[in-house]
Amino acid sequence: MGLFFAQLLTGLANAGALFMVASGLSLIFGVTRIVNFAHGSFYMLGAYVGYTLMQVLPGVVGFWGAVLLAGIIVGLIGVIVEICVLRPVYSAPELFQLVATFGVILVIQDLTLMIWGAEDLLGPRAPGLKGIVRIMDEPVPQYDLALIAITPFVAFALWYLITKTRVGILVRAATQDREMVGALGVNQSWLFTGVFFLGCALAGLGGAVQLPKGGADLLMDFNILTSVFVVVVIGGMGSLPGAYLAAVIISVLNVFGVSYMPKSTLVLMFLVMVVVLMFRPFGLFGREEVAGEHGQVGEPERPIKPAGLKIRLLVAAALVLLGLIPVMGSNFAVVLVTDILIFCLFAASLQFMLGMGGLVSFGHAAFFGGGAYVAALFVTYAHTPMELALILAPLGAGLAAVLIGWVCLRSTGVYFAMLTLAFAQLLWSLVFQWGDITGGDDGLVNIWPSAWASSNMVFFYLTLVICAGGILLLRHAAHSPFGYALRAARDSSRQAEAMGINTKRIQWVAFAFAGAMAGVAGGLFVFSKGSVFPNELEIARSFDALIVVFLGGVKTLSGGWVGGASFEATKDYLTRFEYWRLALGLLIIAVVILAPEGIVGSLRKLGERTGILNNAEDKR
């Protein structure tokens, strides 16, 4: 009983930092509609800045002063980011901003590495709260008790700010209808900046306040990001009480999970989230949140037409050129282009469901990695030949997508995105923690192609045929009745339902189709590398695909593979440098600001402006 109570207290103490970070994310999303991927980075910055300040400021006042100051400093950094990076892209197509925040993650990661070094920092203990208290014979750190006491005050202060003050009224009004707030004479840009300050300051505060418990390290940003997403989704986007309750549930669950079911800790949190969303699709205290419910931002999407003869010839020529690479180029080029081709198919599969279907998935890696693991497991345990494994990979991934899609499509918008993320994480933790079968962190190795395809050159041609074929198939599907029905469901589900289209089912089929195509890419990937590791399933891989689709141009047909090719090639070049993340991050931010329609979209615009391409509507 004593141990149980002590663990409950630990859970409550852990909930403090989690709540602060989650409420910040929730606030920012509520007002600006931006899913701030970089929120974990601000949390990390809070920890590092707090650490440095604690070295300088002495005593009790110094410690708590450092925590507060860290919050304020991180808030100000958030303001700089908002003004320099996000303001220029508010008018871009929706969700494009999250690409910018992804760039911010990379930049902050490398800057932190530059300033504080790669070593993990051990957090200083709070002066006056270094001891432990015995509660029912169990030791409980004094600092935990302090955290348990402080968090409700922070929560209350925040609640007071939001519900009782003029600023709070503006924030709530903007959450409901920001255009109306603008029309009533409120300076929107400063409201956004203010909210960004508050949200980031909360993240920084959370990072600093957990220092005595967890210290600071460079993996903090992604580690907390998943928990924060889960908390915000369980609680309901934009709900403070929801965030608090969910933070407590998750933290307590984690503590108990560690002691009673150590193998399942990573899975547990996502299971809870899935269960909650099955019964309450918009979180415990949330309301329906449809991406784009505030009208389309930016230009409406153009009608599509199959490529004309000229473009077809161009594509054929490009494919011939690609086919010449093994003859002309180096072995290195062959391997690199193989990688790029596989990634392009992966990106194109996401593009299909995101661009055509408006289904924003944050967890598409589940099907890429899933396909890869299906192939690897069959080869390892059943000695399946490559040819069969390459067929089983998309089947497995497609099946997974059928199941995952069935659950995820109960929700819409951001909740849908979060659910897909949760399932990808679920799959990842399954693979990671079920080491006996999957090899865990060591992965599965020695999975090589059949003898006839074992040379780099032959495998390259195999990849070229499958990937180019896959991308062309996806493209054709977009022009088929299926693709049209999918777009119809996205453009106006009301009208689509009123003309006999079962919108949920068509989206489900598209989800499975895209998953299977990602599985094809995953299967090829295993054989090109000879091995597979859990990181093919992790969030970063999902984000890669997502970023690429937006960079290429989400409102275009070829955005996926164009973005994929540019991104992979650039990354390959940049990773030779020490601070490549910084460079890549800045590059992404630059593309986002300079080409808000994505690479393809902006090139098309340029073409139309210069008269190389003609726009049908201009002629009227």
Next chain:
Amino acid sequence: MSAVLTVEHLSRSFGAIKAVDDVSFVLRQGELLALIGPNGAGKSTCFNMLMGQLKPTSGVVKLNGEKITGLAPRQIWRKGVGRTFQITATYSSMTVIENVQMALISYHRRIYSMLPYAHRMYWGRALELLDTVGMADQADRHCAVLAYGDLKRLELAVALAHDPKLLLMDEPTAGMAPRERIALMQLTADIVRDQGVSCLFTEHDMDVVFAHAHRIMVLNRGQLIAGGSVDEIRNNPQVQEVYLGGGMLFNAAEEKADA
């Protein structure tokens, strides 16, 4: 003439508010029936129940004698009911003709087909439909750049794509210029006459209603208070009171009912 649509004791409550209260009526073959009433009278609630968007608290809706209450909108559509929306709903990323083609593809149950090019399917029939509403010359325009009146006409073409027996139009002329209103309703009346479609519509503009409706029903506070020919309704003192203001009829609390 035979009854196309039969509505029996249809009711819908939102909490304590009865948005639609025991409404019964019959729509006969080839009839152009108007449902009128002040804001908050329950017209849209009524419509949403007929089309399956909203489940009635009680009551039955029959199409050609077959019960359709409880069916999803898409199932009701398959039974031969077309509808247009109060606020237009079109596919903004497609061209005008593709919007109509989409309805035809769905009508022929080809939406899961992955082989043919969608923009070539049922092109001729789609153009015919656009011609019916006078939109053929704009067939290849991007739907997102259309004027509002043209969107309304496009929606009508889309609603006619599966040769419906019954057409439900929720404020077909809302947001249009006066001249356009008359033209659109004239077009609808022509279609009803030429194609033997029956049509139920709601409308605020009395000129439009009196000029084209064969019969009128008046809804107030969720209840049908009158029904009859144009002249009967025009001279009905109760209807006049509702429209010209009896003072107490427009309580703020009751206006919520239509939400």
